[in-house]
Amino acid sequence: MHEDIDEIMISEEQVRAKVQELGEQITRDYQGKNLLLLGTLKGAVPFIADLARTIELPLEVDYMAVASYGNTTQSSGVVRIIKDLEGPIDQKHVLIIEDIIDSGLTLHYLVDLLRQRNPLSLRICTLLNKERTRLKQAEVSYVGFSIPDKFVVGYGLDYAQRYRNLPYIGILKPSVYEGVARPEETHISPAEKA
Numbered sequence: 001m002h003e004d005i006d007e008i009m010i011s012e013e014q015v016r017a018k019v020q021e022l023g024e025q026i027t028r029d030y031q032g033k034n035l036l037l038l039g040t041l042k043g044a045v046p047f048i049a050d051l052a053r054t055i056e057l058p059l060e061v062d063y064m065a066v067a068s069y070g071n072t073t074q075s076s077g078v079v080r081i082i083k084d085l086e087g088p089i090d091q092k093h094v095l096i097i098e099d100i101i102d103s104g105l106t107l108h109y110l111v112d113l114l115r116q117r118n119p120l121s122l123r124i125c126t127l128l129n130k131e132r133t134r135l136k137q138a139e140v141s142y143v144g145f146s147i148p149d150k151f152v153v154g155y156g157l158d159y160a161q162r163y164r165n166l167p168y169i170g171i172l173k174p175s176v177y178e179g180v181a182r183p184e185e186t187h188i189s190p191a192e193k194a
Ligand SMILES: O=P(O)(O)OC[C@H]1O[C@H](OP(=O)(O)OP(=O)(O)O)[C@H](O)[C@@H]1O
Pocket: 040, 041, 042, 043, 044, 066, 067, 068, 069, 070, 075, 098, 099, 100, 101, 102, 103, 104, 105, 106, 107, 158
């Protein structure tokens, strides 16, 4: 195990089995539909790469890059689009593929934006769903694992751009980020927290 990891929360084998299960479910649900898997860069890359190979349907893959965490363990509250989709989605059934839903801010922003582009349908698939009070709610169709409110890394998830290459989901030792970011330093307005 990596020296900065306190505990493995979800093993490589557990991730693999869950991805297979989700892929089979998506294969059943999207029969005969023009499916676009929309991956969110960079965190969802390992997940979408593995998931896409378990879906036995013709499909397209595209990516959007949105970032709100920077080098901290708290959302900045400001979601920025760094890369947009390549084409229109009005003839497509769009399935957003996320690595994690935490505050819900990233997804809320993305769903609002994509709805304006009139996809045939818009649903969400996330590998991890953090059990915490959401700042923004969104209905999620496919969830891999519900996890406690700990900062996790691995299988695409980073802290300060590191640990994405760990094959498992692990809890980062607080000593790695202590003193770097505290909740009162975030830019989430009190109105959003309420
Ligand atoms: O529900 P939220 O609190 O908004 O958090 C979830 C989002 O935060 C992370 O992205 P990040 O901004 O770190 O970008 P990255 O994928 O490039 O690491 C993660 O990959 C999700 O997209």
